Amino acid sequence: MGKRTLFLPTIVMSSVLALFLQGCSAKYEAPRGSAGAVGEIAYNQAPGKPAVANDQQTRGKYLAYEHHVTVDAAESEIKPLLDKLVAACNADMANQCTLLASGVEGGRMSSASIRVRIKRPGIEKLIALAATGGEVASRNTSAEDLEGPIRDNAKRLDMLRSYREKLLALENKVGNNAEALIKLSQELATVQSELESATGVEARLMERVNMDLLNISIQSRTQRGFWSPVKRATGDFGSNLSEGIASAITGLAYLLPWSLILFLAGFVVRKIWRRMRRK
Incomplete structure (x- = not known):
């Protein structure tokens, strides 16, 4: 009886190790409906019209989209336009708009930027709102394919769930062996x-797939005020003057040695020329 009790933990841990190796080496096929399975494409077809793929097919199965928009607005409209975009994002509960970053830069070149995460239907609304305060100068869209990471993570989830179920089943077979129960509890944790x-x-990967990132930059390039360049030039006059004086002094420092060398060279050439004329 003593030997049987002594070898029981060893048998239990061997079983745990075998279950773990079996779970790690098992081949996986993503079940239908899981995050790793390929989503089915649904079509909405009206009578007499060609089939139109739904938004999932148009966007791609596991593509994470990011949009970059540049708006050219008047300098006086930059801050009010940013405030409108921030307020519109906070109020758009239907598209789950989340403000990630926003900021304004003043000084010589006024600009503002906003970055949000939002469902695709809300993107056009924000871009249209931004266009009311200026002109859309550029718009670019990029996509990242997350199918590989999503499938790999789904395989890992299924393996861990299967392994947990096997550990729970093994826990019922251990009985009252304290050492084996402790090791099983640690493995379960x-x-x-x-x-x-x-x-x-x-959850984070699927959020990137289901929600788009939108970056809007507000600048004033073509719609700057008439006197803006003059004001900047006037404001920079002192610094430009000091830079010019510094450049002149630096140039003089380089010029002095060369002037001395050229003077000596001219003096020697003149002496040689006079001797040649005398002959």
Whole structure:
């Protein structure tokens, strides 16, 4: 009876190790409906019209989109336009608009910027609002394919869930062996922590797929005031004057040695020329 009790923890831990290796080496196929499975494309077809793919097909299955828009506005409209965009984002609950960053830069070149995460229907609304305060100078869209990371994370989630179920089943078979129960509890805690981490990664990846990033830059290049360049030039007069004096002094420092060398060279050439004329 003593030997049987002695070898029981060893048998239990061997079983745990075998289950873990089996879970790590098992081949995976993403189940339908999971985050790793390829989403089915739905079509809305009206009578007499060609089939039109839904938004999921148009955007791509696991593409994370980011939009960059530059608006050229008058200098006096930069700050009010930014305030309108921030207020519109905070009020757009339907598209779950989230303000990520915003800021204004004054001084010589006034500008502002805003960065939000929002559902695609709300993007056009914000861009249209930005266009009311100026002119859309540029608009670019880029996409990142997250299918690989999403599939890999889904495989990891399924493996961890399967391994946790096997550990729970093994826990019922251990009985009252304290040492084996402690080791199983530690392994279960580790698996649960990894599950929570992988679930968080899945949520962040799917958020990037389901929500777009929108960056709007507001500048005043073509719509600057008539006197703005004059004001800047007047404001920079003192610094430009000091830079000019500094450049002149630096040039003089370089010129003095060369002037001395050229003077000596001219003196020697003149002596040689006079001797040649005498002959």
